[in-house]
Amino acid sequence: MNGKVHGYGGRMTLWERLYLVEIFRGLGITIRHVIRNLLHTGDLPTLQYPEERRVYSERFRGRHRLMKREDGTPRCVACMMCSTACPADCIHIVAEEHPDPAIEKAPASFEIDLLRCVYCGLCEEACPCDAIRMDTGIYDLAADSRAKFWVDKEFLLNNTTDGTR
Protein backbone atom coordinates (compact mmCIF):
# COMPACT_ATOMS: atom_id res chain seq x y z
CA MET A 1 0.00 0.00 0.00
CA ASN A 2 1.50 3.31 -1.01
CA GLY A 3 0.45 6.84 -0.21
CA LYS A 4 -0.30 8.33 3.17
CA VAL A 5 -2.68 6.41 5.39
CA HIS A 6 -4.70 8.52 7.75
CA GLY A 7 -5.44 6.79 11.00
CA TYR A 8 -8.07 7.86 13.44
CA GLY A 9 -7.16 11.34 14.64
CA GLY A 10 -4.62 11.75 11.85
CA ARG A 11 -4.23 15.14 10.26
CA MET A 12 -5.71 15.74 6.86
CA THR A 13 -3.99 17.99 4.38
CA LEU A 14 -5.55 21.34 3.55
CA TRP A 15 -6.63 19.92 0.20
CA GLU A 16 -8.54 17.16 1.93
CA ARG A 17 -9.99 19.50 4.54
CA LEU A 18 -11.51 21.59 1.77
CA TYR A 19 -13.85 18.62 1.42
CA LEU A 20 -15.26 19.73 -1.92
CA VAL A 21 -12.37 18.34 -3.92
CA GLU A 22 -12.65 15.01 -2.19
CA ILE A 23 -16.40 14.99 -2.80
CA PHE A 24 -15.79 15.30 -6.51
CA ARG A 25 -13.21 12.53 -6.34
CA GLY A 26 -15.80 10.34 -4.65
CA LEU A 27 -18.39 11.28 -7.26
CA GLY A 28 -15.90 10.27 -9.94
CA ILE A 29 -15.51 6.85 -8.37
CA THR A 30 -19.24 6.23 -8.13
CA ILE A 31 -19.98 7.42 -11.67
CA ARG A 32 -17.27 5.08 -12.98
CA HIS A 33 -19.15 2.20 -11.36
CA VAL A 34 -22.44 3.38 -12.87
CA ILE A 35 -21.02 3.65 -16.38
CA ARG A 36 -19.21 0.33 -16.19
CA ASN A 37 -22.32 -1.43 -14.94
CA LEU A 38 -24.52 0.28 -17.53
CA LEU A 39 -22.30 -0.84 -20.37
CA HIS A 40 -21.64 -4.33 -19.06
CA THR A 41 -24.87 -5.30 -17.29
CA GLY A 42 -24.04 -8.97 -17.75
CA ASP A 43 -20.82 -8.71 -15.72
CA LEU A 44 -22.62 -7.91 -12.46
CA PRO A 45 -21.90 -10.55 -9.83
CA THR A 46 -25.58 -10.85 -8.88
CA LEU A 47 -27.10 -14.26 -9.57
CA GLN A 48 -30.61 -13.94 -11.07
CA TYR A 49 -31.78 -16.56 -8.62
CA PRO A 50 -34.78 -18.53 -9.83
CA GLU A 51 -33.41 -18.61 -13.37
CA GLU A 52 -29.76 -19.04 -12.45
CA ARG A 53 -28.74 -21.27 -9.58
CA ARG A 54 -25.56 -21.59 -7.65
CA VAL A 55 -23.92 -24.99 -8.22
CA TYR A 56 -22.94 -26.51 -4.90
CA SER A 57 -20.41 -29.27 -4.30
CA GLU A 58 -21.51 -32.90 -4.18
CA ARG A 59 -20.99 -32.93 -0.44
CA PHE A 60 -23.60 -30.21 0.07
CA ARG A 61 -26.28 -31.39 2.51
CA GLY A 62 -29.68 -30.68 1.04
CA ARG A 63 -33.10 -32.19 1.61
CA HIS A 64 -33.07 -35.83 2.74
CA ARG A 65 -34.03 -38.83 0.69
CA LEU A 66 -34.68 -42.45 1.61
CA MET A 67 -32.85 -45.08 -0.44
CA LYS A 68 -34.61 -48.10 -1.90
CA ARG A 69 -33.73 -51.78 -2.18
CA GLU A 70 -33.69 -53.37 -5.62
CA ASP A 71 -37.31 -54.43 -5.17
CA GLY A 72 -38.37 -50.83 -4.46
CA THR A 73 -39.03 -51.16 -0.74
CA PRO A 74 -37.22 -48.77 1.61
CA ARG A 75 -33.76 -49.82 2.65
CA CYS A 76 -34.45 -48.54 6.17
CA VAL A 77 -34.67 -51.16 8.90
CA ALA A 78 -36.24 -48.79 11.46
CA CYS A 79 -33.32 -49.19 13.88
CA MET A 80 -33.91 -45.62 15.19
CA MET A 81 -30.19 -44.81 14.99
CA CYS A 82 -30.87 -41.66 12.96
CA SER A 83 -33.66 -40.36 15.17
CA THR A 84 -31.44 -41.04 18.19
CA ALA A 85 -28.50 -39.20 16.68
CA CYS A 86 -30.63 -36.30 15.51
CA PRO A 87 -29.81 -33.23 17.64
CA ALA A 88 -32.94 -31.43 16.46
CA ASP A 89 -35.20 -34.37 17.20
CA CYS A 90 -36.89 -34.05 13.83
CA ILE A 91 -37.02 -37.69 12.65
CA HIS A 92 -40.06 -39.70 13.70
CA ILE A 93 -40.11 -43.42 12.88
CA VAL A 94 -42.77 -46.04 13.64
CA ALA A 95 -41.42 -49.56 13.13
CA GLU A 96 -43.26 -52.63 11.90
CA GLU A 97 -42.34 -56.19 11.08
CA HIS A 98 -40.82 -56.80 7.69
CA PRO A 99 -42.57 -59.53 5.60
CA ASP A 100 -39.15 -61.02 4.76
CA PRO A 101 -38.06 -63.07 7.82
CA ALA A 102 -34.39 -62.33 6.98
CA ILE A 103 -35.02 -58.67 7.73
CA GLU A 104 -36.05 -57.80 11.20
CA LYS A 105 -37.93 -54.50 10.88
CA ALA A 106 -39.19 -51.89 8.40
CA PRO A 107 -40.57 -48.38 8.90
CA ALA A 108 -44.36 -48.22 8.99
CA SER A 109 -43.94 -44.46 8.82
CA PHE A 110 -40.82 -42.32 8.44
CA GLU A 111 -41.44 -38.63 8.89
CA ILE A 112 -39.11 -35.66 9.01
CA ASP A 113 -40.00 -32.20 10.23
CA LEU A 114 -37.94 -30.13 7.77
CA LEU A 115 -38.49 -26.96 9.77
CA ARG A 116 -36.77 -28.52 12.80
CA CYS A 117 -33.95 -30.12 10.84
CA VAL A 118 -30.61 -28.34 11.18
CA TYR A 119 -29.03 -30.14 8.18
CA CYS A 120 -26.12 -31.40 10.28
CA GLY A 121 -25.91 -34.77 8.51
CA LEU A 122 -25.62 -36.85 11.70
CA CYS A 123 -28.50 -39.07 10.54
CA GLU A 124 -26.54 -39.98 7.41
CA GLU A 125 -23.52 -40.89 9.51
CA ALA A 126 -25.56 -42.84 12.04
CA CYS A 127 -27.39 -44.97 9.48
CA PRO A 128 -25.96 -48.53 9.44
CA CYS A 129 -27.42 -49.46 6.05
CA ASP A 130 -27.09 -46.26 4.00
CA ALA A 131 -30.86 -45.76 3.97
CA ILE A 132 -30.93 -42.00 4.50
CA ARG A 133 -28.90 -39.58 2.46
CA MET A 134 -28.82 -35.79 2.12
CA ASP A 135 -27.40 -35.65 -1.38
CA THR A 136 -30.42 -34.32 -3.27
CA GLY A 137 -28.92 -30.86 -3.58
CA ILE A 138 -32.34 -29.33 -2.87
CA TYR A 139 -32.00 -26.20 -0.72
CA ASP A 140 -34.90 -24.00 -1.76
CA LEU A 141 -37.53 -25.17 0.67
CA ALA A 142 -40.76 -23.25 0.30
CA ALA A 143 -44.37 -24.03 1.10
CA ASP A 144 -47.45 -22.10 2.10
CA SER A 145 -48.11 -23.96 5.34
CA ARG A 146 -46.09 -25.52 8.12
CA ALA A 147 -47.85 -28.85 7.61
CA LYS A 148 -46.24 -29.18 4.20
CA PHE A 149 -42.78 -29.21 5.76
CA TRP A 150 -43.71 -32.38 7.67
CA VAL A 151 -42.72 -34.84 4.97
CA ASP A 152 -43.56 -38.55 5.02
CA LYS A 153 -42.00 -41.79 3.78
CA GLU A 154 -43.47 -41.60 0.27
CA PHE A 155 -42.17 -38.07 -0.21
CA LEU A 156 -38.68 -38.98 0.99
CA LEU A 157 -38.54 -42.13 -1.14
CA ASN A 158 -39.37 -40.12 -4.25
CA ASN A 159 -36.77 -37.41 -3.70
CA THR A 160 -34.14 -37.51 -6.42
CA THR A 161 -30.53 -36.45 -6.61
CA ASP A 162 -30.94 -34.09 -9.57
CA GLY A 163 -32.71 -31.45 -7.54
CA THR A 164 -35.91 -31.56 -9.58
CA ARG A 165 -38.27 -31.92 -6.67
Add this chain to the structure above:
Amino acid sequence: MDLVLTTFLKMAFILAVILGLVPVLIWAERKGSAFIQDRTGPNRAGIAGIRLAGLIHPIADVLKLLFKEDVRPAGVHRVMYALAPFLVFFVSLLTYAVIPFGDYLEVGGRRIPLVVADLDVGILYVLAIASLGTYGIVMGGWASNNKYTFLGAVRSTSQMISYEISMGLALMGLLLVSQSLRLTDVVAGQGVLLWGFLPRWGVVIQPLGAILFMTAAFAETNRNPFDLPEGESELVSGYHLEYSSMKFALFFMAEYTNLVVASALIATLYFGGWNLPWLSRAVIEARAGVLLPLLLGAHVAVCALAAALYLRRASRERGKFGDGRDREPGLMAGVCILAWLAGLAAFALRPWEIGPAGASLLATVLQVGAFVGKVVFFCWFFIWVRWTLPRFRYDQLMHLGWKVMLPLALANLVVTAVVVAFV
Protein backbone atom coordinates in the same frame (compact mmCIF):
# COMPACT_ATOMS: atom_id res chain seq x y z
CA MET B 1 -60.75 34.32 -19.36
CA ASP B 2 -57.75 33.55 -21.52
CA LEU B 3 -55.46 34.22 -18.59
CA VAL B 4 -57.34 31.70 -16.46
CA LEU B 5 -57.27 29.08 -19.20
CA THR B 6 -53.57 29.47 -19.98
CA THR B 7 -52.74 29.49 -16.27
CA PHE B 8 -54.61 26.24 -15.77
CA LEU B 9 -52.89 24.70 -18.80
CA LYS B 10 -49.49 25.72 -17.46
CA MET B 11 -50.33 24.32 -14.03
CA ALA B 12 -51.46 21.08 -15.64
CA PHE B 13 -48.21 20.89 -17.61
CA ILE B 14 -46.07 21.48 -14.51
CA LEU B 15 -48.04 18.97 -12.45
CA ALA B 16 -47.82 16.38 -15.21
CA VAL B 17 -44.06 16.81 -15.50
CA ILE B 18 -43.42 16.71 -11.75
CA LEU B 19 -45.75 13.85 -10.94
CA GLY B 20 -44.36 12.03 -13.95
CA LEU B 21 -40.82 12.65 -12.73
CA VAL B 22 -41.47 11.26 -9.24
CA PRO B 23 -41.72 7.56 -10.21
CA VAL B 24 -38.83 8.00 -12.62
CA LEU B 25 -36.75 9.47 -9.81
CA ILE B 26 -37.67 6.63 -7.47
CA TRP B 27 -36.55 4.27 -10.21
CA ALA B 28 -33.36 6.27 -10.79
CA GLU B 29 -32.64 6.22 -7.07
CA ARG B 30 -32.97 2.46 -6.87
CA LYS B 31 -31.27 1.62 -10.15
CA GLY B 32 -28.57 4.26 -9.70
CA SER B 33 -27.74 3.13 -6.19
CA ALA B 34 -27.66 -0.45 -7.43
CA PHE B 35 -25.21 0.34 -10.20
CA ILE B 36 -23.04 2.42 -7.88
CA GLN B 37 -22.86 -0.57 -5.53
CA ASP B 38 -22.42 -3.16 -8.32
CA ARG B 39 -25.88 -4.65 -7.93
CA THR B 40 -28.58 -5.16 -10.56
CA GLY B 41 -31.38 -3.22 -8.89
CA PRO B 42 -35.09 -3.67 -9.63
CA ASN B 43 -35.73 -5.89 -12.66
CA ARG B 44 -38.59 -8.19 -11.69
CA ALA B 45 -41.96 -6.44 -11.80
CA GLY B 46 -43.42 -6.32 -15.27
CA ILE B 47 -46.64 -6.07 -17.21
CA ALA B 48 -46.93 -9.08 -19.54
CA GLY B 49 -43.16 -9.44 -19.40
CA ILE B 50 -42.42 -5.78 -20.21
CA ARG B 51 -40.19 -4.62 -17.40
CA LEU B 52 -38.46 -1.49 -18.83
CA ALA B 53 -35.38 -2.17 -16.69
CA GLY B 54 -37.40 -1.87 -13.49
CA LEU B 55 -39.53 1.17 -14.38
CA ILE B 56 -42.66 -0.86 -13.62
CA HIS B 57 -41.60 -1.22 -9.98
CA PRO B 58 -42.86 2.25 -8.88
CA ILE B 59 -46.33 1.28 -10.20
CA ALA B 60 -46.22 -1.92 -8.17
CA ASP B 61 -45.06 0.09 -5.15
CA VAL B 62 -47.96 2.52 -5.43
CA LEU B 63 -50.47 -0.31 -5.84
CA LYS B 64 -49.04 -2.00 -2.77
CA LEU B 65 -49.21 1.19 -0.71
CA LEU B 66 -52.78 1.88 -1.86
CA PHE B 67 -53.98 -1.47 -0.57
CA LYS B 68 -52.07 -1.39 2.69
CA GLU B 69 -53.79 -0.75 5.97
CA ASP B 70 -53.67 2.85 7.09
CA VAL B 71 -52.58 2.33 10.69
CA ARG B 72 -53.11 5.17 13.10
CA PRO B 73 -51.17 4.51 16.28
CA ALA B 74 -52.76 5.14 19.63
CA GLY B 75 -51.97 8.49 21.22
CA VAL B 76 -51.45 10.52 18.07
CA HIS B 77 -52.83 14.02 17.67
CA ARG B 78 -55.50 13.12 15.16
CA VAL B 79 -55.84 16.35 13.22
CA MET B 80 -52.15 17.13 12.90
CA TYR B 81 -51.28 13.52 12.24
CA ALA B 82 -53.66 13.45 9.29
CA LEU B 83 -52.73 16.92 8.06
CA ALA B 84 -48.93 16.63 8.10
CA PRO B 85 -48.34 14.49 4.98
CA PHE B 86 -50.73 16.62 2.95
CA LEU B 87 -49.01 19.80 4.11
CA VAL B 88 -45.57 18.46 3.20
CA PHE B 89 -46.70 17.42 -0.26
CA PHE B 90 -48.76 20.55 -0.89
CA VAL B 91 -45.98 22.92 0.11
CA SER B 92 -43.45 21.04 -1.98
CA LEU B 93 -45.57 21.71 -5.06
CA LEU B 94 -46.20 25.41 -4.30
CA THR B 95 -42.73 26.63 -5.23
CA TYR B 96 -43.20 25.76 -8.90
CA ALA B 97 -45.63 28.64 -9.30
CA VAL B 98 -42.82 31.15 -9.72
CA ILE B 99 -40.23 29.06 -11.57
CA PRO B 100 -40.16 29.93 -15.27
CA PHE B 101 -39.83 26.78 -17.35
CA GLY B 102 -39.54 28.59 -20.66
CA ASP B 103 -39.38 32.00 -22.28
CA TYR B 104 -42.79 32.39 -23.96
CA LEU B 105 -45.04 30.43 -26.24
CA GLU B 106 -46.34 32.25 -29.32
CA VAL B 107 -49.88 31.26 -30.18
CA GLY B 108 -51.71 33.22 -32.86
CA GLY B 109 -49.49 36.25 -32.45
CA ARG B 110 -49.94 36.36 -28.66
CA ARG B 111 -47.06 35.63 -26.35
CA ILE B 112 -47.85 33.46 -23.35
CA PRO B 113 -45.11 33.65 -20.70
CA LEU B 114 -44.19 30.16 -19.53
CA VAL B 115 -44.44 30.76 -15.81
CA VAL B 116 -47.54 30.37 -13.69
CA ALA B 117 -47.12 33.42 -11.47
CA ASP B 118 -44.49 35.99 -12.41
CA LEU B 119 -44.22 37.51 -8.94
CA ASP B 120 -42.14 40.63 -8.33
CA VAL B 121 -40.89 39.02 -5.11
CA GLY B 122 -40.35 35.59 -6.64
CA ILE B 123 -37.22 34.69 -4.70
CA LEU B 124 -38.70 35.82 -1.40
CA TYR B 125 -41.72 33.66 -2.18
CA VAL B 126 -39.42 30.70 -2.83
CA LEU B 127 -37.61 31.19 0.48
CA ALA B 128 -40.86 31.62 2.38
CA ILE B 129 -42.40 28.47 0.93
CA ALA B 130 -39.18 26.49 1.36
CA SER B 131 -39.21 27.16 5.10
CA LEU B 132 -42.89 26.21 5.27
CA GLY B 133 -41.90 22.72 4.13
CA THR B 134 -40.41 21.93 7.50
CA TYR B 135 -43.76 22.62 9.23
CA GLY B 136 -45.26 19.46 7.81
CA ILE B 137 -42.26 17.47 9.01
CA VAL B 138 -42.45 19.00 12.48
CA MET B 139 -46.20 18.44 12.67
CA GLY B 140 -45.86 14.83 11.55
CA GLY B 141 -43.00 14.18 13.94
CA TRP B 142 -44.69 15.77 16.92
CA ALA B 143 -48.22 14.47 16.27
CA SER B 144 -46.97 10.88 15.98
CA ASN B 145 -46.27 10.84 19.73
CA ASN B 146 -43.07 8.85 19.28
CA LYS B 147 -39.62 9.82 20.48
CA TYR B 148 -37.91 8.88 17.22
CA THR B 149 -40.26 10.91 15.07
CA PHE B 150 -39.99 13.76 17.53
CA LEU B 151 -36.19 13.71 17.38
CA GLY B 152 -36.38 13.64 13.58
CA ALA B 153 -38.66 16.68 13.62
CA VAL B 154 -36.37 18.55 16.00
CA ARG B 155 -33.37 17.80 13.83
CA SER B 156 -35.25 18.93 10.75
CA THR B 157 -36.08 22.27 12.39
CA SER B 158 -32.61 23.00 13.65
CA GLN B 159 -31.12 22.00 10.32
CA MET B 160 -33.57 24.21 8.47
CA ILE B 161 -32.76 27.20 10.68
CA SER B 162 -29.02 26.69 10.34
CA TYR B 163 -28.96 26.34 6.59
CA GLU B 164 -31.71 28.77 5.64
CA ILE B 165 -29.42 31.64 6.69
CA SER B 166 -26.56 30.58 4.44
CA MET B 167 -29.05 29.91 1.66
CA GLY B 168 -30.57 33.37 1.92
CA LEU B 169 -27.17 35.06 2.14
CA ALA B 170 -25.87 33.10 -0.84
CA LEU B 171 -28.95 34.16 -2.78
CA MET B 172 -28.42 37.82 -1.87
CA GLY B 173 -25.13 37.78 -3.73
CA LEU B 174 -26.97 36.62 -6.81
CA LEU B 175 -29.66 39.27 -6.31
CA LEU B 176 -27.03 42.01 -6.20
CA VAL B 177 -25.77 40.83 -9.57
CA SER B 178 -29.16 40.28 -11.23
CA GLN B 179 -30.69 43.43 -9.65
CA SER B 180 -34.11 41.79 -9.46
CA LEU B 181 -36.13 39.49 -7.25
CA ARG B 182 -38.26 38.40 -10.18
CA LEU B 183 -37.18 34.95 -11.34
CA THR B 184 -37.95 35.67 -15.02
CA ASP B 185 -35.52 38.62 -14.85
CA VAL B 186 -32.91 36.48 -13.13
CA VAL B 187 -33.16 33.89 -15.90
CA ALA B 188 -33.26 36.44 -18.72
CA GLY B 189 -30.15 38.10 -17.27
CA GLN B 190 -28.28 34.80 -17.64
CA GLY B 191 -28.99 34.57 -21.36
CA VAL B 192 -26.16 36.85 -22.46
CA LEU B 193 -22.49 36.04 -22.95
CA LEU B 194 -19.71 37.24 -20.70
CA TRP B 195 -16.68 38.53 -22.65
CA GLY B 196 -18.27 37.13 -25.78
CA PHE B 197 -17.77 33.43 -25.07
CA LEU B 198 -18.82 32.51 -21.53
CA PRO B 199 -22.55 32.19 -20.73
CA ARG B 200 -23.33 34.69 -17.98
CA TRP B 201 -24.79 32.00 -15.74
CA GLY B 202 -25.07 32.45 -12.01
CA VAL B 203 -22.48 29.76 -11.43
CA VAL B 204 -19.94 31.67 -13.54
CA ILE B 205 -20.31 35.02 -11.79
CA GLN B 206 -21.15 33.61 -8.33
CA PRO B 207 -19.27 30.30 -8.10
CA LEU B 208 -19.00 30.35 -4.30
CA GLY B 209 -22.63 31.39 -3.99
CA ALA B 210 -23.63 28.50 -6.26
CA ILE B 211 -21.76 25.97 -4.13
CA LEU B 212 -23.22 27.38 -0.92
CA PHE B 213 -26.72 27.45 -2.36
CA MET B 214 -26.46 23.88 -3.60
CA THR B 215 -25.15 22.68 -0.24
CA ALA B 216 -27.96 24.48 1.56
CA ALA B 217 -30.45 23.03 -0.93
CA PHE B 218 -29.23 19.54 -0.02
CA ALA B 219 -29.82 20.39 3.63
CA GLU B 220 -33.26 21.89 2.97
CA THR B 221 -34.44 18.83 1.07
CA ASN B 222 -33.15 16.54 3.85
CA ARG B 223 -31.05 14.58 1.38
CA ASN B 224 -27.81 12.83 2.15
CA PRO B 225 -25.31 13.93 3.46
CA PHE B 226 -27.82 16.04 5.42
CA ASP B 227 -30.56 13.48 5.95
CA LEU B 228 -30.34 13.48 9.72
CA PRO B 229 -34.12 13.95 10.16
CA GLU B 230 -34.45 10.48 8.65
CA GLY B 231 -31.27 9.02 10.07
CA GLU B 232 -32.40 5.41 9.84
CA SER B 233 -29.41 4.16 11.79
CA GLU B 234 -30.35 6.20 14.85
CA LEU B 235 -34.00 7.19 14.41
CA VAL B 236 -35.39 4.10 12.65
CA SER B 237 -36.73 6.25 9.84
CA GLY B 238 -37.19 9.59 11.50
CA TYR B 239 -40.20 11.84 11.25
CA HIS B 240 -42.39 9.54 9.11
CA LEU B 241 -41.83 6.42 11.21
CA GLU B 242 -45.45 6.12 12.37
CA TYR B 243 -47.00 6.64 8.95
CA SER B 244 -48.25 3.86 6.74
CA SER B 245 -50.12 3.32 3.49
CA MET B 246 -50.75 6.39 1.32
CA LYS B 247 -49.83 8.81 4.10
CA PHE B 248 -46.34 7.39 4.02
CA ALA B 249 -46.47 7.51 0.23
CA LEU B 250 -47.23 11.23 0.40
CA PHE B 251 -44.13 11.81 2.56
CA PHE B 252 -42.14 9.68 0.15
CA MET B 253 -43.45 11.55 -2.90
CA ALA B 254 -42.88 14.90 -1.18
CA GLU B 255 -39.21 13.98 -0.78
CA TYR B 256 -38.92 13.59 -4.54
CA THR B 257 -41.03 16.62 -5.44
CA ASN B 258 -38.78 18.59 -3.08
CA LEU B 259 -35.87 17.16 -5.00
CA VAL B 260 -37.36 18.44 -8.26
CA VAL B 261 -38.02 21.87 -6.69
CA ALA B 262 -34.45 22.14 -5.44
CA SER B 263 -33.11 21.04 -8.83
CA ALA B 264 -35.35 23.50 -10.63
CA LEU B 265 -34.19 26.30 -8.31
CA ILE B 266 -30.53 25.46 -8.79
CA ALA B 267 -31.03 25.32 -12.55
CA THR B 268 -33.03 28.56 -12.59
CA LEU B 269 -30.83 30.64 -10.33
CA TYR B 270 -27.34 29.41 -11.14
CA PHE B 271 -27.41 27.39 -14.34
CA GLY B 272 -29.25 29.63 -16.76
CA GLY B 273 -32.80 28.33 -16.33
CA TRP B 274 -34.28 27.70 -19.75
CA ASN B 275 -31.33 29.35 -21.53
CA LEU B 276 -29.40 27.20 -23.93
CA PRO B 277 -25.72 28.23 -23.82
CA TRP B 278 -24.64 30.07 -26.99
CA LEU B 279 -28.08 29.50 -28.53
CA SER B 280 -30.25 32.50 -27.77
CA ARG B 281 -33.82 32.67 -29.00
CA ALA B 282 -32.84 34.93 -31.91
CA VAL B 283 -30.16 32.47 -33.04
CA ILE B 284 -32.52 29.50 -32.83
CA GLU B 285 -35.23 31.29 -34.82
CA ALA B 286 -32.76 32.44 -37.46
CA ARG B 287 -31.18 29.00 -37.91
CA ALA B 288 -34.34 26.91 -37.42
CA GLY B 289 -34.00 25.57 -40.98
CA VAL B 290 -30.65 24.02 -40.03
CA LEU B 291 -31.36 23.05 -36.43
CA LEU B 292 -34.55 21.11 -37.04
CA PRO B 293 -33.08 18.73 -39.67
CA LEU B 294 -30.03 18.28 -37.41
CA LEU B 295 -32.26 17.37 -34.47
CA LEU B 296 -34.28 15.00 -36.64
CA GLY B 297 -31.07 13.42 -37.86
CA ALA B 298 -29.90 12.91 -34.29
CA HIS B 299 -33.27 11.37 -33.41
CA VAL B 300 -33.02 8.99 -36.38
CA ALA B 301 -29.46 8.00 -35.45
CA VAL B 302 -30.31 7.39 -31.77
CA CYS B 303 -33.41 5.36 -32.68
CA ALA B 304 -31.43 3.25 -35.16
CA LEU B 305 -28.73 2.59 -32.55
CA ALA B 306 -31.29 1.68 -29.87
CA ALA B 307 -33.16 -0.60 -32.28
CA ALA B 308 -29.91 -2.33 -33.26
CA LEU B 309 -28.94 -2.87 -29.62
CA TYR B 310 -32.37 -4.27 -28.75
CA LEU B 311 -32.30 -6.55 -31.79
CA ARG B 312 -28.88 -7.85 -30.78
CA ARG B 313 -30.20 -8.54 -27.30
CA ALA B 314 -33.31 -10.21 -28.70
CA SER B 315 -31.18 -12.62 -30.73
CA ARG B 316 -28.75 -13.26 -27.87
CA GLU B 317 -31.33 -13.87 -25.16
CA ARG B 318 -33.84 -15.87 -27.20
CA GLY B 319 -35.73 -18.15 -24.81
CA LYS B 320 -33.58 -17.13 -21.83
CA PHE B 321 -36.49 -16.94 -19.38
CA GLY B 322 -39.10 -19.12 -21.03
CA ASP B 323 -41.95 -16.67 -20.34
CA GLY B 324 -43.26 -13.24 -21.35
CA ARG B 325 -39.97 -11.58 -20.53
CA ASP B 326 -38.48 -13.06 -23.71
CA ARG B 327 -40.73 -10.78 -25.76
CA GLU B 328 -39.35 -7.59 -24.24
CA PRO B 329 -36.23 -6.91 -26.39
CA GLY B 330 -38.17 -7.63 -29.57
CA LEU B 331 -41.02 -5.33 -28.59
CA MET B 332 -38.64 -2.55 -27.57
CA ALA B 333 -36.82 -2.95 -30.87
CA GLY B 334 -40.19 -2.60 -32.61
CA VAL B 335 -40.94 0.63 -30.74
CA CYS B 336 -37.49 1.99 -31.62
CA ILE B 337 -37.97 1.06 -35.29
CA LEU B 338 -41.34 2.83 -35.32
CA ALA B 339 -39.76 5.98 -33.84
CA TRP B 340 -36.97 5.67 -36.39
CA LEU B 341 -39.49 5.42 -39.26
CA ALA B 342 -41.40 8.42 -37.84
CA GLY B 343 -38.16 10.40 -37.82
CA LEU B 344 -37.46 9.41 -41.43
CA ALA B 345 -41.02 10.27 -42.46
CA ALA B 346 -40.66 13.70 -40.86
CA PHE B 347 -37.98 14.50 -43.43
CA ALA B 348 -40.66 14.26 -46.11
CA LEU B 349 -42.33 17.33 -44.55
CA ARG B 350 -39.27 19.42 -45.55
CA PRO B 351 -38.12 20.48 -42.05
CA TRP B 352 -35.54 22.85 -43.60
CA GLU B 353 -38.37 25.07 -44.90
CA ILE B 354 -39.76 25.82 -41.45
CA GLY B 355 -41.77 29.05 -41.19
CA PRO B 356 -41.41 31.82 -38.58
CA ALA B 357 -44.24 30.46 -36.42
CA GLY B 358 -42.64 27.02 -36.48
CA ALA B 359 -39.25 28.55 -35.69
CA SER B 360 -40.72 30.30 -32.65
CA LEU B 361 -42.32 27.06 -31.52
CA LEU B 362 -39.04 25.20 -32.03
CA ALA B 363 -37.21 27.77 -29.90
CA THR B 364 -39.79 27.41 -27.11
CA VAL B 365 -39.64 23.61 -27.24
CA LEU B 366 -35.84 23.66 -27.15
CA GLN B 367 -35.81 26.03 -24.19
CA VAL B 368 -38.34 24.02 -22.21
CA GLY B 369 -36.34 20.93 -23.11
CA ALA B 370 -33.15 22.59 -21.89
CA PHE B 371 -34.83 23.47 -18.58
CA VAL B 372 -36.22 19.98 -18.08
CA GLY B 373 -32.85 18.52 -19.02
CA LYS B 374 -31.07 20.65 -16.44
CA VAL B 375 -33.64 19.76 -13.78
CA VAL B 376 -33.25 16.06 -14.54
CA PHE B 377 -29.47 16.38 -14.38
CA PHE B 378 -29.59 18.01 -10.96
CA CYS B 379 -32.08 15.42 -9.75
CA TRP B 380 -29.56 12.79 -10.77
CA PHE B 381 -26.85 14.83 -9.06
CA PHE B 382 -28.84 14.68 -5.80
CA ILE B 383 -29.18 10.91 -6.14
CA TRP B 384 -25.54 10.54 -7.16
CA VAL B 385 -24.32 12.48 -4.11
CA ARG B 386 -26.61 10.51 -1.82
CA TRP B 387 -25.00 7.23 -2.78
CA THR B 388 -21.47 8.64 -2.67
CA LEU B 389 -21.22 10.46 0.65
CA PRO B 390 -21.77 9.22 4.19
CA ARG B 391 -24.10 11.10 6.50
CA PHE B 392 -22.71 13.93 8.65
CA ARG B 393 -22.51 13.56 12.39
CA TYR B 394 -24.76 16.06 14.11
CA ASP B 395 -21.98 18.30 15.43
CA GLN B 396 -20.32 18.25 12.01
CA LEU B 397 -23.59 19.39 10.48
CA MET B 398 -23.83 22.34 12.87
CA HIS B 399 -20.14 23.12 12.45
CA LEU B 400 -20.49 23.23 8.67
CA GLY B 401 -23.64 25.30 8.80
CA TRP B 402 -22.62 27.96 11.32
CA LYS B 403 -18.84 28.09 11.27
CA VAL B 404 -18.07 27.42 7.62
CA MET B 405 -21.01 28.25 5.40
CA LEU B 406 -22.28 31.33 7.21
CA PRO B 407 -18.92 33.19 7.17
CA LEU B 408 -18.35 32.14 3.57
CA ALA B 409 -21.79 33.36 2.55
CA LEU B 410 -21.21 36.68 4.35
CA ALA B 411 -17.81 37.09 2.69
CA ASN B 412 -19.36 36.27 -0.67
CA LEU B 413 -22.05 38.86 -0.09
CA VAL B 414 -19.60 41.58 0.96
CA VAL B 415 -17.23 40.96 -1.95
CA THR B 416 -20.13 40.91 -4.40
CA ALA B 417 -21.55 44.12 -2.97
CA VAL B 418 -18.18 45.86 -3.23
CA VAL B 419 -17.67 44.68 -6.79
CA VAL B 420 -21.19 45.65 -7.84
CA ALA B 421 -20.91 49.08 -6.21
CA PHE B 422 -17.49 50.08 -7.58
CA VAL B 423 -17.03 48.23 -10.85
